[in-house]
Amino acid sequence: MSRFVPVLAVVAALAVAGCSSSDPGASDGESTGTSGPAAPEVTGDLTVFAAASLTETFTELGENFEAANPEVSVTFNFAGSSALAKQINEGAPADVFASAAPRNMTETTDTGAVTADPVTFVTNTLEIAVPAGNPAGVTGLADFGKEDLKIGLCAEQVPCGAASKKVFEAAGVTPAPDTLEQDVKAVLTKVSLGEVDAALVYRTDVKAAGDKVEGIEFPESADAVNDYPIAPCAQAPNPQAAQAFIDYVLSQEGQAVLTEAGFGTP
Amino acid sequence: MTGRARAARRGRLPVVLAVPALIGLAFLIVPLAGLLVRAPWTSLGEQLFSEAVGQALLLSVVCASLATLVCLVLGVPLAWLLARANLPGRGVLRALVTVPLVLPPVVGGVALLLVLGRRGIIGEHLDAWFGISLPFTTAGVVIAEAFVAMPFLVISVEGALRGADPRFEEAAATLGASRWYTFRRVTLPSIAPGLVAGTVLCWARALGEFGATITFAGNFPGKTTTMPLAVYLALETDPGAAIVLSIVLLLLSVVVLVSLRDRWISTPS
C-alpha cells in the first residue's frame, strides 16, 4: 500500500511547485516578528523529499516547523530513496532531500542536483521482526539459516537488503529467505500477517508497526549502521527555508522527535 | 470510380476522429519510444542472455500462461453464468467481478494473503490439513496473476456471449444437443473472437502483473521473481538493466499478441 502514497505526494508536490514558481513575490511579505530564536526569517513554500521510513517523524517535524514559522508551508514527498533521487535528478522542484542511504544521496551529488555537503542527521540499525508472540521462537540471527522457517528479507537492491547482507556476512550466517521484498513496508506487511516467521528490518520500522510486530535486538546489528544524510537541493526554489528546515532537523528539538521513533543519533 | 478510389473514399476518416485517434496513438506509443531511446544498446546482448533474465522470462511466460488457463477454466463458465443465467442481483454480481480491476493490485495481494495466506481464512486450513502454503510459491504467483487478470477475460467473454444470438443455442437444442454439447459445439465457436480477445488481454495483464504478485507470492529468483518484479528491483540499482528487461517483456508480448491477432482476431468473417 505504501506504493500509492508517493504517487499522491508527487502530484501534490508538483502542484505546490507550480504555485511557488507562479508566485515569486510570496517571500517579499513584511516581517511579522521572530518565532525561532536561532532561525533567520523564513517564508513561502517548502518542499521536502524524504525517504519513506521518515514518513511519521518528518510529518511531525514539519508540523512543528510550520508552528515555529507560520509564514512557511511545508509539503512532503515520501517515497523510496532511490525513486526520490531519480525524481530530483530529473528536475523535480525539491528544496530538501533526506535520504535513507548515502548511496542515493551520492546519486544526486554526482549529477550536481545536490551541491552542498550532505550531513548525516540520524542512523538506523536493523532489528529482527517477528509476528506478535513470536510463534516460531526466533532468538537470533542464526535462525535465519533454518530452512523450515519462513524468512523474509529486503531485496539486496534496496537499502535494508544491502544492510542485511552486511550483517549476515559479519555474523557468518547464510540466510535461507523465502522472499526478497521490494521495500521495508512490504516485509512488515508479511510479518504482521504472520506469513513469515522472521524478517530483518529497521528498528524504526518495528516501532512504527505497532502491536502486531515484535522486535528482537541482536549484537551483529552494529556492523551495519545505516546513515541518513540530508542536504538542500542545488535548484531549491526556497533555499532559505531549506536551510532552516535542515537546521531544525539537526537541532535538539528535532533530534528528540527522531530518537523517540527509534532512530540513533550520529 | 475505380476500385482503388472507392476503397480510398471508404477508408477516409473524418478529421474529428482522425486527430484524437492520432493523439491517442502517440500517447500510447511515445513512452515506449522513450524506453527504446534510453536503452543501453551496447550491453543489451549481455543483459539479454544472462541467467537471471532467462529465468525471470521463463517464469513469467509459464505463470502468465497457467494463470490464463485458470482464468479460462473458471472465467468462461462465470461469464456464461452472468450472460445467460437468470440470476437475481446479476448487476451486483457483475460489479463484483470487476472488483480486481478497481482494487489497487497491492491491496488485492493483501486480500489474497488474508484468505489464502498461512494465517488466512482458508489458507490456515490448507496449511493445517494438507501442509499446503501458497505464499512464496510459484503457485502463489499463478493465483495472484489469475486474480488480477480474470476480470478482463470474464468481461470480454460475457460481452461476446451477450452479443451472440441465443437462437442458435435453441436451434441446437431442437437438434437434440444437450446444453453442454451446445456450449462446446455452438456457443464457444460463435464467441471465438471475443474469447480470443479476452484470453489475450488476460494473458497480457498476467504477464505484466506486479503488485498482487509481489505482495502475495513474494520475490525469490527462479521461484516467484517474474519479469515485472525483476524490472522493479533492477530499477533500484541499475536503470539501464531495468529498461532492457522492460524491452524484453515488451517484445515478448508484442510478438505473442500480434501472432495471436493474425491467427484469430482478423480472420475474415
Next chain:
Amino acid sequence: MTLRAELTVTRRSGFRLELDLPIAPGQVVALLGPNGAGKTTALRTLAGLLPVTEGSISLDDQVWDRPPSVFVAPEDRPVGVVFQDYLLFNHLSAVENVAFGLRARGTPRHEARERARTWLDTVGLREHHDTRPRRLSGGQAQRVALARALATDPGLLLLDEPLAALDASTRMSVRAELGRHLAAYPGHTLLVTHDPLDAMVLADTLVIIEGGRIVQQGPPALVARQPRTDYVAHLVGLNLYRGSAEGTVVTLDSGTLTVAEPVTGPVHVAFPPAAVSLHPEPPHGSPRNSWPVTVAGIEQHAHTVRVRLDGAPPVLADVTPATVADLHLAPGLRLCATVKATEITTYPS
C-alpha cells in the same frame, strides 16, 4: 399416431394463446395469421422452447408437456425445426450442419457424416457438402436447414416461415421443392406462415389464428371459398388452381386458362379476386380468358364485395358495391368472367 396439442400459453405481456391442434401422420397443417397472432409462440411450445401454461402436448402416447408435472426438454423431443432465417451454424460446413443433430444424439462421427451427405444429395446439394453457410445462396441455405431438420428422422417437423427469407424468383422453385419433400415425409408437419400462397400450396389443412385464437380451419379450398372473417377473406382471397401447362395454355381440372409466360408440365396458377372482371355479356374484343359463370354467393366485406361464382373453373371476384348495383348481382345470375393473362402467376408444382 397423432400429434395432439391442446394448449394455452399466457405471456407476461398479457398475451394469451389458446390452440387445439391435432396433426395426423403425413399431414401438413399450416398455421396462418398476422404478425403477433401467436404463430411463433405455438411453434416454440411444440419444439419445447417454451412451456405451455395449461393443457398438454403429446405425440402418440408420449406426453411432452403437461403442467405441472411433465416437461420434456427440446433436446429430448423427436422434432426437427426449420427456422425462419435457418440459423445454420456458420462455423460448420453444410455436411457438419446436417450431421450436427445425429452427432448430438450419439451417432458415430463417420456414420453421421455419411448420412448427412446422403441428405444433402437428396436436397440437391451434392456440390456443396463442404461449403460454409455464408457462401450458400438463400435457396441452398434453406435446403441445408431442411436436410438438417429431417436428418434426425423427427416425428414432428416444424417450419417457421421457411420461405420468407427468399426473394420472389427463388421462392417459387424452393416452394415446389419443399412441397415434394413434405409429400415424402411420413411424420407430422406444422408450417407457420403469414403467406397464404405458401400455406395453400403446401398444406392439407389451414388453421388461421388471430389474436391468439383460431378463427377458422379446414382444407384450403374450403377456407378460400367460405372465409368467416374479413381477415381470412383478405388473407386467402386467391384463385388458385392446379393444372398442366403446355406453352401458354394451362389445362385445369375444369376449364383452361391462358397465361403470359410459356411453361410446361404440372403447375399452379393463381390470381387475386380483384383481377376478375364481371360482364353481363361476353365483352367485345377478345380477352384471352373469358368464360361463363353463375353467381353462387355474395359476401359484403369492408370496402369490397366478394362474389363466389360457379363455372369452369369456379372463381372468386372482388367487386365494388357500385358494380353490385349496376349488374343487379344476385345468386343464380349468369355472367361472363374475364381475367387478363398478365394477372395470372404460374409456378411449377
